[in-house]
Amino acid sequence: xxxxxxxxxxxxxxxxxxxxxxxxxxxxxxxxxxxxxxxxxxxxxxxxxxxxxxxxxxxxxxxxxxxxxxxxxxxxxxxxxxxxxxxxxxxxxxxxxxxxxxxxxxxxxxxxxxxxxxxxxxxxxxxxxxxxxxxxxxxxxxxxxxxxxxxxxxxxxxxxxxxxxxxxxxxxxxxxxxxxxxxxxxxxxxxxxxxxxxxxxxxxxxxxxxxxxxxxxxxxxxxxxxxxxxxxxxxxxxxxxxxxxxxxxxxxxxxxxxxxxxxxxxxxxxxxxxxxxxxxxxxxxxxxxxxxxxxxxxxxxxxxxxxxxxxxxxxxxxxxxxxxxxxxxxxxxxxxxxxxxxxxxxxxxxxxxxxxxx
Numbered sequence: 631x632x633x634x635x636x637x638x639x640x641x642x643x644x645x646x647x648x649x650x651x652x653x654x655x656x657x658x659x660x661x662x663x664x665x666x667x668x669x670x671x672x673x674x675x676x677x678x679x680x681x682x683x684x685x686x687x688x689x690x691x692x693x694x695x696x697x698x699x700x701x702x703x704x705x706x707x708x709x710x711x712x713x714x715x716x717x718x719x720x721x722x723x724x725x726x727x728x729x730x731x732x733x734x735x736x737x738x739x740x741x742x743x744x745x746x747x748x749x750x751x752x753x754x755x756x757x758x759x760x761x762x763x764x765x766x767x768x769x770x771x772x773x774x775x776x777x778x779x780x781x782x783x784x785x786x787x788x789x790x791x792x793x794x795x796x797x798x799x800x801x802x803x804x805x806x807x808x809x810x811x812x813x814x815x816x817x818x819x820x821x822x823x824x825x826x827x828x829x830x831x832x833x834x835x836x837x838x839x840x841x842x843x844x845x846x847x848x849x850x851x852x853x854x855x856x857x858x859x860x861x862x863x864x865x866x867x868x869x870x871x872x873x874x875x876x877x878x879x880x881x882x883x884x885x886x887x888x889x890x891x892x893x894x895x896x897x898x899x900x901x902x903x904x905x906x907x908x909x910x911x912x913x914x915x916x917x918x919x920x921x922x923x924x925x926x927x928x929x930x931x932x933x934x935x936x937x938x939x940x941x942x943x944x945x946x947x948x949x950x951x952x953x954x955x956x957x958x959x960x961x962x963x964x965x966x967x968x969x970x971x972x973x974x975x976x977x978x979x980x981x982x983x984x985x986x987x988x
Contacts, residue, residue, distance in 0.1 A: 666701060666922065667696075667699045667701030667702065668702075669701065669703075670701065670704075670731060671705070671706060672703050672704070672705045672706070672730070672731050672732070673706055673707075673731065673732050674688055674705050674706070674707050674708070674734075674735060675707075675708050675709075675710055675718055675732070675733070675735070676688045676710070676711075676734075676735050676736075677710060677717070677718040677734070677735070677737060677740060678709065678736075679709060679711040679825065679826070680823075681825040682711075682822075682824045683737070683823075683843055683910070684735060684736065684910060685707075685823075686843075686947065687735060687764060687943075687947065688707055688735045690942050690946070691735065692705040692706075694933045695929055695930065695933050698929035698930075698936075699925060711822045711823060714743050714748075714795040714797050714798075715736045715739055716740070716743060716750045716751055716753070718734065719734065719736060719740055719755075720752040722915065723753035723754070723757075723758065723915070726915035728914065728915045728916065728917035729918070730914060730918055730919075730923075730925070730926060732915065733761070733914055733926075735911070735912050735913075736910070736911050736913070737909070737911070738799045738905035738906050738908060738910075738911075739794060739795070739798045739799070739905075740755065740911070741755060741799075741908065741963070741966050741967065742798060742902065742905055743795075743797045744967060745901070745966065746797060746977055746978055746981075747974065755963060755967065756963065756967060757916045758913040758914065758915065758916055759914040759917075760912075760957075760963065761912040761913060761923070761926045761930050761956070762912050762930040762934070762953065762954055762956065762958075763908040763909065763911050763912060763953070763954050763955075763959045763962070764934065764943075764951065764952070764953050765906065765907055765908060765910070765950075765951075765952040766842060766909060766947050766948040766950045766952070767860075767862040767906075767948070767952075768799070768800070768861045768868065768871070768906045769798075769800035769840040770841070770842050770858070770860075770874050771800060771804060771838060771856070771857045771859070772831070772838065772839065772841070772845045772849070772855065772856055773838045773854055773855060773857040774831065774834075774837040775853070775855070777837030777838055777854075778855065778857070780814060780837075781813055781814055782812060783814060786814060788814050789814055789815050789816070789837045789838055790837045790838065791816070791817050791836065791837070791838040791839065792821050792831070792835075793817055793818070793819050793839070793986070794820070794821050794822065795819055796817060796819060796981055799860070799902060799903045799906040800841075800860060800903070801840065802898070802903055803840065803859075805899075805902075805980050805984050805986065806880060806895065806899045807858065807883075808984045809895055809980055809983070809984070810884060810887075810889055811883065811884070811887055815838070816985070817985055817986050818835075818836060819986070821839075824839075824844055825844075827841060827844075828848070831854070832848075842871075842874075843946075843947055843948060845874070846873065846874075856874055856876065857877070858877065858879065858880055859871060859878070859879055859880075860903045860906055861879040862950065863907055868880075871950060872949060872950070880899065894972070894973065897970075898977040898980060901969040901973050901977060902977055904965070905966050907962060908959070908962055908963060908966065911959070912930065912959075914926060923956075927955050927956040931953075933953075934951075934953030934955065
């Protein structure tokens with residue numbers, strides 16, 4: 631019997647180990663390293679109606695986010711508008727499975743509902759997992775040409791203002807106008823989206839509403855004009871947006887009228903408009919694992935810097951884009967929801983006085 635040379639013996643041993651690895655441990659490693667989202671589909675629920683700002687933002691995210699998630703999943707959208715976002719958020723908060731496959735994009739109005747402690751709210755945004763946010767600066771209020779003639783005339787037919795439920799951030803601009811500047815307004819509630827506002831405005835059913843994306847178009851058509859804007863918060867004050875540099879902020883209107891922007895009414899206004907610093911809030915259900923959240927937050931940060939995403943946002947939403955993710959969003963949201971009790975009480979009283987809530 632011939633002895634196997636040492637070199638050949640070593641070669642056969644190595645080949646045996648390689649073969650064993652391919653058929654056993656290596657296969658387990660390959661399975662373990664399979665990208666989490668490979669072959670999966672994410673359902674992104676939106677609290678806004680199709681065609682509105684929340685829906686359009688969700689579509690931009692759905693187009694870009696998958697390429698930055700490991701496994702490149704599909705994203706399908708499901709709209710569930712109504713109740714200022716509560717119709718979508720309430721069941722999402724209670725029932726959505728925390729596996730990173732069911733996500734939610736909601737708007738500033740949902741934040742407003744929570745800090746004014748509306749009875750309809752069964753969710754807690756602070757307890758959700760925060761992927762990020764995207765903001766375009768504060769909203770602008772448009773008024774019709776006919777409405778402008780009646781705005782400061784208490785004896786005239788009130789200017790009709792359309793709102794989803796009186797909890798949108800821009801609505802506090804109008805309420806402060808009623809409270810301190812004597813704006814002659816009457817509210818109609820129940821609209822579902824900015825698109826429904828615009829349609830009612832064009833039909834002459836309302837004289838005023840707040841948005842940003844659709845206001846420029848109405849101004850260009852000569853159907854109305856920007857009356858006031860919340861603006862962009864810089865250096866502890868609101869300044870005019872570059873795309874609406876001709877529209878004054880509420881602070882400017884108050885100063886022009888000889889009224890100092892301070893006191894409880896001004897604090898209530900600032901608390902009311904603060905959610906627009908977040909604008910669109912992107913969340914996962916409570917209990918979503920940290921490892922999955924890291925994948926989502928990292929992917930969203932890259933989405934916010936993606937050239938095509940930025941270009942599409944500026945073309946569809948507006949020229950201003952401020953994207954935050956993870957802990958930055960968590961901190962901003964906590965600030966928005968931490969208004970002092972007396973400020974919240976004043977906000978609700980202002981809403982009752984102006985007929986927005988009973």
